[in-house]
Amino acid sequence: RVVSSAAKEVMMVDPIEAKRLAVEQMKQLEAKAKFKRQRSIEAINGGWAMLGITGCLIIEGYSGKPILSQVAGYLHFLADFFDKYFPSQQL
Template sequence: MQASGSSKREVIMVDPAEAKRLAAKQMVEIRRKERLKRRREIEAINGAWAMIGLTAGLVIEGYSGKTIIEQLAGYLSAIVHIFIR
């Protein structure tokens, strides 16, 4: 006699080929979710760096009086002069 509330264990036969197909399908879904999660992480990191860069550009603009475009032109000019003398 079984105690009230206990469950009976059933043995389920699984076709190995079907199990392999299901496992492959699950792995594809797991990889897709991991890629999506990684893309979101990368996008968040890129957004954070963009905000830091914009903030730095605005602070320098306030300090020097040069717009961000003028600052970038100055940086580009300095890099070009390193290679061309």
């Protein structure tokens, strides 16, 4: 049993209840730390995404080709490369 005043001072605590409260507080702290880490990771990923889009737009402006046609060209190049060096075998 926890007896507390308005200032949240604990006067008397049952050891079992204290352990339960400590576990709850630890879970809350871990959840806050996990949320903070996820926000940090998301901010980093967002920064890289913006950098990538900026690079694509610069290349599009320089070459005059839209981004999707450039990607299609890269995929076509990869398909030709794999077809040349790893030809499909007919059974």
